[in-house]
Amino acid sequence: MAYSLGQSQPIIVLREGTERTRNKEAQANNIAAARAIADAVRTTLGPKGMDKMLVDSIGDVVITNDGVTILKEIDVQHPAAKMVVEVAKTQDSECGDGTTTSVVIAGELLKQSERLIDHNVHPTIIANGYKLAAAEAIKVLEKISVSAKGNDVLKKVAMTAMTGKSVAGQLEYLADLAVKAVKTVAEDSDGKIKVNVDNIKIEKKTGLTVADTELINGLVVDKEKVHPRMPKSVKNAKVVILSSALEIKKTEVEAKIQIRDPAAMQRFLDEEEAQLKGMVDKIKAVGANVVFCQKGMDDLVQHYLAKANIYACRRLKESDMEKLAKATGGNVVGNLDSLSKSDLGCADMVEERKIGEEMMTFVTGCKNPKAISIIVRGGTEHVIDEVDRALHDALRVVGVALEDGKVVAGGGAPEIELALRLADYASTVGGREQLAIEAFAEAMEIVPWALAENAGLDPIDLVIKLKTAHEGKKNAAYMGIDLETGETANMMEANDVLEPFRVGKQAINSATDAAVMILRIDDVIASKKMPPGAGAPPGGMPGGMPPGMGGGMPGMM
Ligand code: ADP
Numbered sequence: 001m002a003y004s005l006g007q008s009q010p011i012i013v014l015r016e017g018t019e020r021t022r023n024k025e026a027q028a029n030n031i032a033a034a035r036a037i038a039d040a041v042r043t044t045l046g047p048k049g050m051d052k053m054l055v056d057s058i059g060d061v062v063i064t065n066d067g068v069t070i071l072k073e074i075d076v077q078h079p080a081a082k083m084v085v086e087v088a089k090t091q092d093s094e095c096g097d098g099t100t101t102s103v104v105i106a107g108e109l110l111k112q113s114e115r116l117i118d119h120n121v122h123p124t125i126i127a128n129g130y131k132l133a134a135a136e137a138i139k140v141l142e143k144i145s146v147s148a149k150g151n152d153v154l155k156k157v158a159m160t161a162m163t164g165k166s167v168a169g170q171l172e173y174l175a176d177l178a179v180k181a182v183k184t185v186a187e188d189s190d191g192k193i194k195v196n197v198d199n200i201k202i203e204k205k206t207g208l209t210v211a212d213t214e215l216i217n218g219l220v221v222d223k224e225k226v227h228p229r230m231p232k233s234v235k236n237a238k239v240v241i242l243s244s245a246l247e248i249k250k251t252e253v254e255a256k257i258q259i260r261d262p263a264a265m266q267r268f269l270d271e272e273e274a275q276l277k278g279m280v281d282k283i284k285a286v287g288a289n290v291v292f293c294q295k296g297m298d299d300l301v302q303h304y305l306a307k308a309n310i311y312a313c314r315r316l317k318e319s320d321m322e323k324l325a326k327a328t329g330g331n332v333v334g335n336l337d338s339l340s341k342s343d344l345g346c347a348d349m350v351e352e353r354k355i356g357e358e359m360m361t362f363v364t365g366c367k368n369p370k371a372i373s374i375i376v377r378g379g380t381e382h383v384i385d386e387v388d389r390a391l392h393d394a395l396r397v398v399g400v401a402l403e404d405g406k407v408v409a410g411g412g413a414p415e416i417e418l419a420l421r422l423a424d425y426a427s428t429v430g431g432r433e434q435l436a437i438e439a440f441a442e443a444m445e446i447v448p449w450a451l452a453e454n455a456g457l458d459p460i461d462l463v464i465k466l467k468t469a470h471e472g473k474k475n476a477a478y479m480g481i482d483l484e485t486g487e488t489a490n491m492m493e494a495n496d497v498l499e500p501f502r503v504g505k506q507a508i509n510s511a512t513d514a515a516v517m518i519l520r521i522d523d524v525i526a527s528k529k530m531p532p533g534a535g536a537p538p539g540g541m542p543g544g545m546p547p548g549m550g551g552g553m554p555g556m557m
Pocket residue numbers: 044045046047049066067068097098099100101102160163164409410411412447451481482483497499
């Protein structure tokens with residue numbers, strides 16, 4: 001690309017073949033791309049949302065209506081579209097829910113901004129207005145949130161997260177399970193509750209039915225005992241959690257020892273045996289009766305452990321080691337020499353049980369376990385995976401609700417309340433930003449709109465009904481859509497549609513961030529990707545558009 005400065009030679013600034021779009025054209029392209037992403041997932045929003053069938057390049061098929069899964073699977077090329085995909089990923093990592101909502105809101109904020117840009121409102125003004133509106137929206141959302149302390153509230157949060165996933169028959173049962181699991185692993189640090197759902201270990205085993213899915217007050221390790229003569233179960237277990245091997249290290253380099261004297265041979269073997277026996281003695285010395293070893297275990301060690309009536313498993317996953325420590329209150333020990341009584345974990349019972357076709361080790365009756373297991377059962381692998389996904393979502397939202405102690409009603413209720421309150425707020429701000437705040441308020445209506453549309457209801461009609469329901473009366477802020485009747489209803493009490501405050505807050509924040517970022521771009525300079533083996537692409541930009549920069553998106557539906 002060349003610029004002419006007066007009479008002098010043109011100065012080459014950008015490499016030949018670099019593509020450039022500017023100002024309105026750049027904005028229009030970016031907005032179109034981002035909106036295309038939002039439109040693609042909008043039809044999946046809510047419990048009545050449709051599914052997408054995604055086929056990857058090697059023909060594998062995934063059917064899902066989970067926003068973040070869809071966006072991770074499709075191959076998005078446009079840079080602005082990629083920013084919207086990031087919104088979903090952030091939302092997922094922060095809250096585990098609300099991914100579709102955040103993307104749909106981002107798309108709608110951009111759609112509204114297009115209208116303002118057409119009326120010559122500068123994108124910077126729009127961006128400022130959006131930021132003001134988002135801050136106010138969070139305040140309003142917090143005001144209409146309620147306490148999430150009770151188990152019944154948490155259970156409703158879990159059920160809301162799982163509606164729409166195919167676990168309908170066992171919704172309540174699984175919700176109860178999720179609440180119990182989260183409450184067990186919740187930790188109190190300086191008066192703040194912390195929940196790490198990674199400490200809830202989900203084991204999947206085909207067989208029985210979903211109703212046989214079970215919460216184990218302790219941990220399940222997918223390993224059997226190493227020696228048949230070890231006890232089948234150990235009461236009052238004192239557990240060693242060892243990350244080093246119980247065998248003699250092989251040398252790194254290949255070494256040969258030549259022994260000519262049979263007595264020397266015997267001494268050599270005796271020495272090896274003594275070392276291995278010494279390992280078992282150290283375990284016996286601290287009074288342990290169970291050993292979980294992350295690495296290998298020599299046959300002789302297994303033999304001596306069995307002789308000492310000690311239960312042992314080997315080659316555990318590293319993640320299981322930490323969870324075992326959390327569940328039993330013991331420490332992961334890296335070196336047998338430093339093993340002491342205080343490193344031992346405790347459990348009422350360690351035993352081998354047959355689950356389906358396999359033997360597994362159950363560590364149960366831990367005093368104050370901070371890691372536990374759920375065994376998911378079900379007729380087919382497909383069912384189990386579905387339950388696993390649903391449970392995972394439920395655990396995340398219950399964890400988030402418990403940490404923050406705040407929930408809001410769902411079903412479009414908060415968005416309508418925000419639309420109305422933000423419209424009031426806009427008039428107090430004045431100036432051109434007022435227009436942007438009004439646009440933000442209007443964008444909020446997309447959530448109830450899409451919920452209604454996806455349920456086959458008339459969205460215009462419902463948004464109007466909702467607005468009327470939100471004016472004045474008591475509990476007005478909780479009025480959302482009952483998707484069964486198609487009427488407005490109290491989501492907090494009558495319909496039990498509850499979601500963590502953080503999900504709504506994060507959705508607004510990340511959607512606003514993405515919209516603002518996209519709005520502030522007035523120049524897209526893209527270096528040309530060269531296909532392997534191809535010569536330099538024909539240069540020159542005017543009128544031309546880089547691949548994937550138009551409204552259409554290669555790789556998408
Ligand atoms: P996301 O990926 O954003 O979580 P979902 O498909 O889970 O998308 O839909 C969430 C939306 O559906 C929220 O607005 C929530 O309030 C709403 N919702 C969930 N359950 C119900 C219900 N039973 N009735 C009405 N709305 C519901």
